[in-house]
Amino acid sequence: MFLTKRSSRITLVVMALLLVMPVVFYNTGNEFYLDLATRLVILGIAAVSLNLVLGYGGLVSFGHAAYIGIGSYAVGIPVYHEFYGGFESVASTNGLFQIGLAVGLSALFALITGAISLRTKGVYFIMITMAFAQMVYYLFLSLDEYGGDDGLVIEMRSQLPLVDLDNPIELFLLCYVSLAISMLIVRTIIHSRFGMVLQGAKGNNERLITLGYNTYLYRLTAYVISGAMCGFAGALMGNFSSFISPEMMGWSRSGELMFMVILGGAATTMGPVFGSIAFILVEEVLSSLTIYWHLPFGLMLIGVVLFARGGLMGILRGKGD
Amino acid sequence: MDYALLFIQTLNGLQLGLLLFLVASGLTLVFGILDFVNLAHGSLYMLGAFICASLTFLLGNFLVAVVVALPLTGVIGYLVERFIARPLYARDHLDHVLGTFGLILVLDTLTHLIWGPAGIAIPLPVWLDGQVNLFEGVVVPIYRLLIIVTGLATAAGLFWLVNYTRLGMLIRAGASNRTMVAALGIDIQTLFALVFALGAMLAGLAGMLIAPISEASIGMGNNIIITAFVVIIVGGIGSMKGAFIAALVIGLIDTLGRSYIDDAFKLFMPSDAAETSAPAVSAMLIYIIMAVILAVRPQGLFPPKVR
Amino acid sequence: MTALLKISNLRKTFGGVTATDDVNLDVEQGELHAIIGPNGAGKTTLISQLSGGQRPDSGKVLFKGADITNRPGYARAGLGITRSFQITSLVMDMSVLDNVALAVQARDGHSFRFLRPARGIAHLRDTGRAMLDKVGLLDRADEPTAALSHGEHRQMEIAIALASDAELMLLDEPMAGLGPEESATMVEFLKSLKGERTILLIEHDMDAVFALADRISVLVYGRIIATGSPLEIRGNIDVQHAYLGEE
Numbered sequence: 088m089f090l091t092k093r094s095s096r097i098t099l100v101v102m103a104l105l106l107v108m109p110v111v112f113y114n115t116g117n118e119f120y121l122d123l124a125t126r127l128v129i130l131g132i133a134a135v136s137l138n139l140v141l142g143y144g145g146l147v148s149f150g151h152a153a154y155i156g157i158g159s160y161a162v163g164i165p166v167y168h169e170f171y172g173g174f175e176s177v178a179s180t181n182g183l184f185q186i187g188l189a190v191g192l193s194a195l196f197a198l199i200t201g202a203i204s205l206r207t208k209g210v211y212f213i214m215i216t217m218a219f220a221q222m223v224y225y226l227f228l229s230l231d232e233y234g235g236d237d238g239l240v241i242e243m244r245s246q247l248p249l250v251d252l253d254n255p256i257e258l259f260l261l262c263y264v265s266l267a268i269s270m271l272i273v274r275t276i277i278h279s280r281f282g283m284v285l286q287g288a289k290g291n292n293e294r295l296i297t298l299g300y301n302t303y304l305y306r307l308t309a310y311v312i313s314g315a316m317c318g319f320a321g322a323l324m325g326n327f328s329s330f331i332s333p334e335m336m337g338w339s340r341s342g343e344l345m346f347m348v349i350l351g352g353a354a355t356t357m358g359p360v361f362g363s364i365a366f367i368l369v370e371e372v373l374s375s376l377t378i379y380w381h382l383p384f385g386l387m388l389i390g391v392v393l394f395a396r397g398g399l400m401g402i403l404r405g406k407g408d
Numbered sequence: 409m410d411y412a413l414l415f416i417q418t419l420n421g422l423q424l425g426l427l428l429f430l431v432a433s434g435l436t437l438v439f440g441i442l443d444f445v446n447l448a449h450g451s452l453y454m455l456g457a458f459i460c461a462s463l464t465f466l467l468g469n470f471l472v473a474v475v476v477a478l479p480l481t482g483v484i485g486y487l488v489e490r491f492i493a494r495p496l497y498a499r500d501h502l503d504h505v506l507g508t509f510g511l512i513l514v515l516d517t518l519t520h521l522i523w524g525p526a527g528i529a530i531p532l533p534v535w536l537d538g539q540v541n542l543f544e545g546v547v548v549p550i551y552r553l554l555i556i557v558t559g560l561a562t563a564a565g566l567f568w569l570v571n572y573t574r575l576g577m578l579i580r581a582g583a584s585n586r587t588m589v590a591a592l593g594i595d596i597q598t599l600f601a602l603v604f605a606l607g608a609m610l611a612g613l614a615g616m617l618i619a620p621i622s623e624a625s626i627g628m629g630n631n632i633i634i635t636a637f638v639v640i641i642v643g644g645i646g647s648m649k650g651a652f653i654a655a656l657v658i659g660l661i662d663t664l665g666r667s668y669i670d671d672a673f674k675l676f677m678p679s680d681a682a683e684t685s686a687p688a689v690s691a692m693l694i695y696i697i698m699a700v701i702l703a704v705r706p707q708g709l710f711p712p713k714v715r
Numbered sequence: 716m717t718a719l720l721k722i723s724n725l726r727k728t729f730g731g732v733t734a735t736d737d738v739n740l741d742v743e744q745g746e747l748h749a750i751i752g753p754n755g756a757g758k759t760t761l762i763s764q765l766s767g768g769q770r771p772d773s774g775k776v777l778f779k780g781a782d783i784t785n786r787p788g789y790a791r792a793g794l795g796i797t798r799s800f801q802i803t804s805l806v807m808d809m810s811v812l813d814n815v816a817l818a819v820q821a822r823d824g825h826s827f828r829f830l831r832p833a834r835g836i837a838h839l840r841d842t843g844r845a846m847l848d849k850v851g852l853l854d855r856a857d858e859p860t861a862a863l864s865h866g867e868h869r870q871m872e873i874a875i876a877l878a879s880d881a882e883l884m885l886l887d888e889p890m891a892g893l894g895p896e897e898s899a900t901m902v903e904f905l906k907s908l909k910g911e912r913t914i915l916l917i918e919h920d921m922d923a924v925f926a927l928a929d930r931i932s933v934l935v936y937g938r939i940i941a942t943g944s945p946l947e948i949r950g951n952i953d954v955q956h957a958y959l960g961e962e
């Protein structure tokens with residue numbers, strides 16, 4: 088459960104590199120790598136949030152991209168109305184308001200869909216979370232005012248105190264700090280009494296109920312926390328890309344998030360971050376080689392599932408098989 | 409109300425429902441018997457369409473192409489079973505989902521490599537390409553009637569197969585008791601491979617049937633698979649009867665919802681508000697219905713008895 | 716003595732098979748009440764209805780006078796009922812101590828506490844260790860549960876039942892799969908609990924049952940055909956028939 092010495096050293100090194108390298112690259116004129124790192128760190132936050140329910144809770148959510156979508160539209164829609172009028176009550180470029188909206192709406196969506204999905208088990212849960220995410224996808228697809236299929240350009244980044252998101256370094260640093268804080272939050276939660284119940288229910292739900300825990304409520308709470316965190320990552324994503332479209336929440340995006348968690352090592356602090364680093368780098372390298380990069384990529388994913396079950400963390404700890 | 413339009417929309421809903429059933433029946437069969445979640449089921453639907461398209465041009469006739477393409481999709485299903493699904497049976501559903509997710513990327517890209525990025529339209533034989541005047545004011549494309557008839561016939565065939573044949577008996581027994589089937593001396597591996605191939609053929613057939621209307625295109629499977637999931641969730645995963653009823657209900661609701669929800673909304677809200685909210689609601693309609701049904705019956709409408 | 720648990724006219728059928736057929740049973744405060752019966756008599760189904768795992772079709776379960784027939788499982792634990800499982804039911808990927816500490820944590824009320832590390836909370840760990848000590852597993856406390864033997868798992872089940880501090884312990888075949896020596900230890904241990912806790916014990920091991928029980932009920936095809944002291948049960952003709960007819 089605790090990080091071994093070796094893996095915690097690696098964690099520190101990787102987190103330090105993740106902080107230093109993009110900044111160095113940027114200052115030496117390789118802006119592209121800072122962009123890559125920012126995207127990677129934002130997806131890292133989403134993967135960390137997914138890990139709380141998927142890794143520690145054993146709840147296979149195949150719909151986390153929906154929260155990225157909700158979070159980024161919670162930035163995009165207020166800005167749109169600020170610039171083009173209408174819907175006065177949400178029109179705003181205030182970042183705190185937008186992030187509040189992103190987190191609040193994501194939490195609400197997680198509460199409603201979680202309350203229904205968690206009544207079911209196993210494969211039902213996978214498919215239902217997937218279906219609900221697809222519902223959000225089709226919802227935004229149908230909203231012509233916000234560009235529908237074509238998406239929406241965010242005319243202005245969130246206005247926040249202290250940081251200027253138009254400055255790529257400051258945006259990156261905000262994302263990086265957010266990632267570190269999310270990792271800390273999840274780590275604190277899983278070691279707490281709440282976290283023990285969550286992990287216990289993953290291992291043996293019937294036993295935990297017999298002990299007197301209403302595990303449904305614990306899982307729902309974890310699901311809402313996870314959704315809210317992922318919505319926050321979505322708000323950052325909207326600011327990063329300055330362009331949002333329903334495609335951000337398609338179900339293959341949710342699948343990719345799951346892969347990041349599994350690839351890195353589920354139920355570990357660093358796993359989701361490793362996973363997103365590996366995922367983004369491989370994607371970047373392969374897609375620069377060929378337009379058919381999904382073929383080797385897909386084969387690699389199948390290979391990981393068939394042969395490397397503990398993920399990268401498992402290999403680091405020497406128990407990957 | 410325009411009854412001719414309502415009738416045509418109902419036929420369209422029925423057509424969508426039957427295509428959904430073809431896809432969903434394979435999913436629910438594979439899940440019910442093999443306990444395997446196949447995300448790539450939609451890719452088999454897509455492959456069916458592409459293979460059929462190529463064969464139509466090669467053989468010069470759509471119907472002949474379908475007959476030849478069916479066993480080919482079955483073979484692809486068998487290969488998927490042998491090399492991806494079989495090693496994953498002993499794993500949990502998460503691994504099934506991840507493995508077949510990777511498979512989707514592989515199959516979609518292979519399709520791209522073989523057939524190119526653009527969609528392929530399939531020409532119909534002349535006698536199928538026309539329209540028929542059913543009664544006063546109701547003109548229906550002949551081909552749509554063919555889809556409906558084929559869908560109903562396949563459904564009937566499946567019910568016969570599952571309920572009245574030796575294979576069906578094994579399938580039903582396998583769903584409820586794997587060890588018993590194995591104890592009867594049945595080669596369970598072959599049974600599983602057959603079921604998987606059958607599921608692939610059903611999905612492929614759906615893809616072939618829709619292709620002359622909406623062409624064969626990459627990603628066509630990724631849209632229908634989620635709706636098929638909604639169908640089997642609502643119907644009860646593993647239940648053939650549930651899949652049939654849910655597929656028709658979802659097909660009808662989706663089609664009729666898209667046509668009539670704005671009219672329905674105009675009954676109780678201003679017409680511009682109705683026109684803005686109707687597309688959003690009709691896009692979400694089947695998911696909302698799924699949510700409501702699950703809130704009342706978490707195991708779907710017709711959960712299989714033994715699970 | 717008053718009845719801590721009162722079961723009246725309990726009935727449960729599974730598609731034509733009657734698993735529990737009009738069962739009436741009182742478990743008195745402080746007694747060790749054993750239920751015996753041939754395989755398939757419906758013993759585990761009965762326990763499940765008492766612990767909340769299954770809902771009866773009809774009938775009533777009263778605990779301390781309150782109707783708990785339809786209360787959810789987690790709520791019954793809060794009232795003071797705990798159970799062990801015939802087929803070991805533990806959280807395998809957690810440590811031995813974590814398993815027991817979760818049981819201690821459960822009786823503190825809700826666990827919606829997100830900040831303090833649970834493994835740093837002294838009373839959870841200490842009480843957990845004390846319970847493990849009682850069943851002789853203290854030296855295995857920090858091992859992963861999966862690494863323990865079957866016999867040790869049975870002991871863990873008891874430690875967890877103890878840790879939850881329930882007034883009523885429903886023990887489903889605690890001796891199942893134990894060797895003679897382990898069984899003897901378990902019998903001694905259950906003996907030491909007598910008077911402290913009220914126990915409803917399901918067990919196949921007749922020597923153990925007759926050594927431990929204050930009263931015994933015999934369940935055959937979902938019906939209780941006799942209830943009485945070990946001596947009365949030994950002499951009961953029906954019981955002999957039920958067992959002889961079965962074997």
